Amino acid sequence: xxxxxxxxxxxxxxxxxxxxxxxxxxxxxxxxxxxxxxxxxxxxxxxxxxxxxxxxxxxxxxxxxxxxxxxxxxxxxxxxxxxxxxxxxxxxxxxxxxxxxxxxxxxxxxxxxxxxxxxxxxxxxxxxxxxxxxxxxxxxxxxxxxxxxxxxxxxxxxxxxxxxxxxxxxxxxxxxxxxxxxxxxxxxxxxxxxxxxxxxxxxxxxxxxxxxxxxxxxxxxxxxxxxxxxxxxxxxxxxxxxxxxxxxxxxxxxxxxxxxxxxxxxxxxxxxxxxxxxxxxxxxxxxxxxxxxxxxxxxxxxxxxxxxxxxxxxxxxxxxxxxxxxxxxxxxxxxxxxxxxxxxxxxxxxxxxxxx
Amino acid sequence: xxxxxxxxxxxxxxxxxxxxxxxxxxxxxxxxxxxxxxxxxxxxxxxxxxxxxxxxxxxxxxxxxxxxxxxxxxxxxxxxxxxxxxxxxxxxxxxxxxxxxxxxxxxxxxxxxxxxxxxxxxxxxxxxxxxxxxxxxxxxxxxxxxxxxxxxxxxxxxxxxxxxxxxxxxxxxxxxxxxxxxxxxxxxxxxxxxxxxxxxxxxxxxxxxxxxxxxxxxxxxxxxxxxxxxxxxxxxxxxxxxxxxxxxxxxxxxxxxxxxxxxxxxxxxxxxxxxxxxxxxxxxxxxxxxxxxxxxxxxxxxxxxxxxxxxxxxxxxxxxxxxxxxxxxxxxxxxxxxxxxxxxxxxxxxxxxxxx
Numbered sequence: 001x002x003x004x005x006x007x008x009x010x011x012x013x014x015x016x017x018x019x020x021x022x023x024x025x026x027x028x029x030x031x032x033x034x035x036x037x038x039x040x041x042x043x044x045x046x047x048x049x050x051x052x053x054x055x056x057x058x059x060x061x062x063x064x065x066x067x068x069x070x071x072x073x074x075x076x077x078x079x080x081x082x083x084x085x086x087x088x089x090x091x092x093x094x095x096x097x098x099x100x101x102x103x104x105x106x107x108x109x110x111x112x113x114x115x116x117x118x119x120x121x122x123x124x125x126x127x128x129x130x131x132x133x134x135x136x137x138x139x140x141x142x143x144x145x146x147x148x149x150x151x152x153x154x155x156x157x158x159x160x161x162x163x164x165x166x167x168x169x170x171x172x173x174x175x176x177x178x179x180x181x182x183x184x185x186x187x188x189x190x191x192x193x194x195x196x197x198x199x200x201x202x203x204x205x206x207x208x209x210x211x212x213x214x215x216x217x218x219x220x221x222x223x224x225x226x227x228x229x230x231x232x233x234x235x236x237x238x239x240x241x242x243x244x245x246x247x248x249x250x251x252x253x254x255x256x257x258x259x260x261x262x263x264x265x266x267x268x269x270x271x272x273x274x275x276x277x278x279x280x281x282x283x284x285x286x287x288x289x290x291x292x293x294x295x296x297x298x299x300x301x302x303x304x305x306x307x308x309x310x311x312x313x314x315x316x317x318x319x320x321x322x323x324x325x326x327x328x329x330x331x332x333x334x335x336x337x338x339x340x341x342x343x344x345x346x347x348x349x350x351x352x353x354x355x356x
Numbered sequence: 357x358x359x360x361x362x363x364x365x366x367x368x369x370x371x372x373x374x375x376x377x378x379x380x381x382x383x384x385x386x387x388x389x390x391x392x393x394x395x396x397x398x399x400x401x402x403x404x405x406x407x408x409x410x411x412x413x414x415x416x417x418x419x420x421x422x423x424x425x426x427x428x429x430x431x432x433x434x435x436x437x438x439x440x441x442x443x444x445x446x447x448x449x450x451x452x453x454x455x456x457x458x459x460x461x462x463x464x465x466x467x468x469x470x471x472x473x474x475x476x477x478x479x480x481x482x483x484x485x486x487x488x489x490x491x492x493x494x495x496x497x498x499x500x501x502x503x504x505x506x507x508x509x510x511x512x513x514x515x516x517x518x519x520x521x522x523x524x525x526x527x528x529x530x531x532x533x534x535x536x537x538x539x540x541x542x543x544x545x546x547x548x549x550x551x552x553x554x555x556x557x558x559x560x561x562x563x564x565x566x567x568x569x570x571x572x573x574x575x576x577x578x579x580x581x582x583x584x585x586x587x588x589x590x591x592x593x594x595x596x597x598x599x600x601x602x603x604x605x606x607x608x609x610x611x612x613x614x615x616x617x618x619x620x621x622x623x624x625x626x627x628x629x630x631x632x633x634x635x636x637x638x639x640x641x642x643x644x645x646x647x648x649x650x651x652x653x654x655x656x657x658x659x660x661x662x663x664x665x666x667x668x669x670x671x672x673x674x675x676x677x678x679x680x681x682x683x684x685x686x687x688x689x690x691x692x693x694x695x696x697x698x699x700x701x702x703x704x705x706x707x708x709x710x711x712x
Contacts, residue, residue, distance in 0.1 A: 167638070178571055181579040215534055215626040216666070223537040223623045250627040254634025267579045268624055270571040271606040272631045278610025279635035282523070282643040292635075310572070 037067050038325035041121040041130035044074025045102035046137025047317075048310050051078045054136060057317020058082060062090050064318065068325055069093045071130045073121040075100055097124055103141040118142050122149035125303045132304035132324040134295075136312040139178050142305065143298060150303040153340060158183060159300035160191045161266065161307055162198055163273055166289035167256025173199045173208075174253055176266035177273050177296050178307075183265050185229040188212070189236045192244065193340065194299040195261040200240035201335035202297070202327055207241035211248030211259030213268060221247055225265065233263070239339040295320035297327060304333045393423050394681035397477040397486035400430025401458035402493025403673075404666050407434045410492060413673020414438060418446050420674065424681055425449045427486045429477040431456055453480055459497040474498050478505035481659045488660035488680040490651075492668040495534050502657045509696060512656035514539060516547045517622065517663055518554055519629055519652040522645035523612025529555045529564075530609055532622035533629050533652050534663075539621050541585040544568070545592045548600065549696065550655040551617040556596035557691035558653070558683055563597035567604030567615030569624060577603055581621065589619070595695040651676035653683060660689045 042058050044051045051074060058070055059082060072079040072094060079096040086094065099120035101113050113119065121133040122145045135142045143159055152159060162175035175195045180187060192210050199205035212233055214222035219230065226247070233244050245259055252258040254276060264272075277292035286292070294309035294316035304327050308320040327333060398414050400407045407430060414426055415438060428435040428450060435452040442450065455476035457469050469475065477489040478501045491498045499515055508515060518531040531551045536543060548566050555561035568589055570578035575586065582603070589600050601615055608614040610632060620628075633648035642648070650665035650672035660683050664676040683689060 181571070213627060215537070215623055223621075226623075250629065250631030251634040251637075253631055254638050264627075265579075267571055267582075268627055271569060271620075271624055272627055273606065275606030275609055275628045275632055276635045278607035279632045279648075280639055281607075282610050283636055283639035283641070284643065285639070287638040287640065 036329050037069060038065075038328045039069040039071060039129075039131045040321050040324045040328075041071040041073050041097070041124045041133040042317075042321065043117045043121050043133065043135035043137055043142075044072055044078050045099075045117040046135040046142070047308065047312050048136075049312075050102065050136065051075075053312060053314055054317050055082045056314035057312070058321065059085055060314055060318040061321040062086065062093060065322065065325065068321070069095075070321070071095050071097055071121075071124055073097045073099050073117045073124065073133075097121075097129070103138045116141075116145075118145045119149065122146055122303075122305075125305075126150055131328040132306065134306045134308060134317070134320045134324050136308035136310060136317060136320070138310070139307055142307050143179050143301075146298055146301045146303065146305045150301045150305070153300050153302065153337060156190055156194070156300035158187050159298050160194055161269075161296040162195060162299050163269070163293045163296040164203060165254060165273075165276070165293065166287065166291070167254065169256050170205060170260065171199070171203045172253055172256050172259065173203065173205075173261045174269055174273065175261075175263060175299065177269040178266045179298065181265060181267045185225070185232045188229045188263050188265070189232050190300075192233055192236060192261070192263045193238060194336070195263060196238045196240050196242035197336040197339035198297065198299055198332070199261050200242070201339060202330055202332035205260045207243070208238075208260040209245045209258065210238060210242050210261040210263065211245050211252065213250070213253065213262050213264035213272075214247040215249065217247045217249060217258070219246065239342065293319070295323050297323065297332075299336065302333075302337075304328050392685050393425060394421075394684045395425040395427060395485075395487045396677050396680045396684075397427040397429050397453070397480045397489040398673075398677065399473045399477050399489065399491035399493055399498075400428055400434050401455075401473040402491040402498070403664065403668050404492075405668075406458065406492065407431075409668060409670055410673050411438045412670035413668070414677065415441055416670055416674040417677040418442065418449060421678065421681065424677070425451070426677070427451050427453055427477075427480055429453045429455050429473045429480065429489075453477075453485070459494045472497075472501075474501045475505065478502055478659075478661075481661075482506055487684040488662065490662045490664060490673070490676045490680050492664035492666060492673060492676070494666070495663055498661065498663050499535050499654060502654055502659065502661045506657045506659040506661070509656050509658065509693060512546055512550070514543050515654050515656035516550055517625075517652040518551060518655050519625070519649045520559060521610060521629075521632070521649065522643065522647070523610065525612050526561060526616065527555070527559045528609055528612050528615070529559065529561075529617045530625055530629065531617075531619060531655065533625040534622045535654065537621060537623045541581070541588040544585045544619050544621070545588050546656075548589055548592060548617070548619045549594060550692070551619060552594045552596050552598035553692040553695035554653065554655055554688070555617050556598070557695060558686055558688035561616045563599070564594075564616040565601045565614065566594060566598050566617040566619065567601050567608065569606070569609065569618050569620035569628075570603040571605065573603045573605060573614070575602065595698065649675070651679050653679065653688075655692065658689075658693075660684050 099117045101116045124130040158180040160176040161179040163177045199208040248258045280286040280291040298305040306324040455473045457472045480486040514536040516532040517535040555564040570582045604614045636642040636647040654661040662680040
């Protein structure tokens with residue numbers, strides 16, 4: 001993560017060969033209308049059961065969405081097997097970027113090798129060959145590769161993985177869910193800003209309520225990290241009309257009472273997300289509207305990146321690809337960046353965060 | 357928590373007035389046969405909605421279990437209203453210990469006042485007037501009062517709150533769920549021992565598998581606290597034929613794959629438990645066998661203590677009372693203590709834990 005901040009990625013007019021020139025055309029405001037073409041780079045070698053599960057998930061995604069184009073990043077023989085299973089019209093929406101090296105899950109804190117599939121997928125987004133990327137490989141390696149290849153946004157020391165859970169009155173954005181296991185209060189404050197912007201831009205939440213996850217809602221509840229972070233969050237000015245509502249509990253994350261955006265460290269968020277997944281499995285299935293997501297958006301890097309659960313099943317991969325396409329079509333990454341750029345002009349807040 | 361370790365509480369032959377002399381009689385091995393008389397002290401002023409919810413829950417408990425005796429600890433007028441609602445046969449199983457002061461939830465880290473209901477309930481257990489106590493008041497105050505009044509077991513620096521979740525192949529014991537928010541690796545190692553003994557003695561788990569909660573199952577996954585604790589746990593000798601199985605994830609806590617006892621810090625455990633509760637609420641109800649428990653056993657003090665969720669409803673209070681009665685009837689506290697006493701003779705292990 002030694003990359004300098006390079007600002008947000010700009011959209012590129014380049015299109016895949018065979019794509020009609022007007023597919024996915026941008027409106028004057030720079031917002032693509034759904035459904036528009038979305039070109040998603042898929043890391044064929046990422047995930048515990050790659051490539052088989054990734055190939056299966058990619059197949060489902062291509063067949064479910066006629067405006068989806070995939071850039072398969074991995075060994076040509078793996079990509080070839082996938083393409084072979086498609087009919088000719090579907091094949092026209094699939095291209096290949098050869099790469100042969102998977103990231104070793106044991107080395108997730110080490111930057112992935114330059115010839116790895118995840119680095120190649122990041123490069124495809126950086127060069128404009130793809131609009132977004134999806135990987136079920138090592139979270140740490142994906143975050144590091146994205147930060148290195150796409151740059152981090154200003155004042156984002158650690159990008160955040162944001163998951164969206166369905167709740168009673170709308171979605172709840174939970175971040176971080178595994179990108180940054182031991183964030184500082186300043187990082188959590190930045191994640192609160194990112195999460196509020198993301199809830200608004202990507203998921204249509206109006207004036208998001210932002211909470212800090214703890215073991216009770218009374219002020220002062222929680223461990224040392226929470227007691228340090230709560231006063232910092234209470235002084236941060238949030239974008240998109242968001243406001244900080246104080247401490248919330250695990251129950252609130254699932255039910256959506258109290259907060260629309262819940263900020264926590266990546267350790268707690270990851271444990272919570274997987275526990276909720278287990279609870280829904282025990283209860284016989286998720287509630288209407290979806291269960292615990294197995295794909296999360298990476299916020300704070302200059303491009304659209306979706307990370308899937310390492311134990312992803314084909315449905316999870318196709319959901320991750322659909323999320324990436326959704327984010328691209330909503331112009332979410334640029335809109336979040338714009339909200340943050342507007343927010344950055346509030347120098348008072350920045351100083352408060354920096355000096356905390 | 358300045359109390360010296362006073363060892364485990366011993367059972368007392370004293371009975372409530374009106375209790376048949378042979379009710380709850382102990383077998384020669386010191387184990388009461390279910391159903392036997394269980395005398396539970398109930399903190400009438402503990403909980404967000406006390407005393408109304410506690411009174412309602414206590415009523416349900418008395419009516420559901422004909423061998424249950426309650427010692428109501430609180431203002432006499434509150435206890436009187438409860439007693440008034442009972443029929444004469446039920447009234448014979450209820451007595452009162454007057455106490456007027458509730459614990460302020462904002463002061464949970466401060467030891468409760470000597471005239472508080474929780475201190476009086478602890479005193480009732482210590483003197484043998486009651487077999488166990490139940491409180492939905494401040495967790496910190498209850499833990500402190502229990503440690504002070506009943507003593508801590510040897511080498512238990514911080515008592516653990518243990519919750520039991522239903523899983524596919526049997527119960528899963530999760531600890532800590534809020535007693536100790538930032539435990540050291542040595543405390544987590546002691547909690548692993550307590551949890552294994554509790555799973556065996558109180559819930560009939562044979563040769564429990566003990567896991568450490570983290571964000572992945574590969575060695576090295578997790579934050580600094582987990583990376584420090586994993587090697588400590590791998591060298592601890594566990595009681596009851598238990599063995600350490602390494603890192604487990606949130607999913608495993610709910611489903612029971614990988615581990616029967618899951619060790620974590622009280623912050624993460626509390627967040628997880630409440631999130632699972634929310635997930636079951638979203639899914640339309642808990643799975644067969646019960647959902648997320650809203651009562652937990654306090655392990656490591658010289659008596660049987662059950663802590664209920666501060667936001668407990670009447671059903672939660674009656675479940676907590678039933679858990680306390682179950683633990684007393686199974687002789688769980690003494691049997692856990694005996695397993696630990698046998699375990700303590702393994703000096704090699706103790707040294708390893710202490711020096712970690």
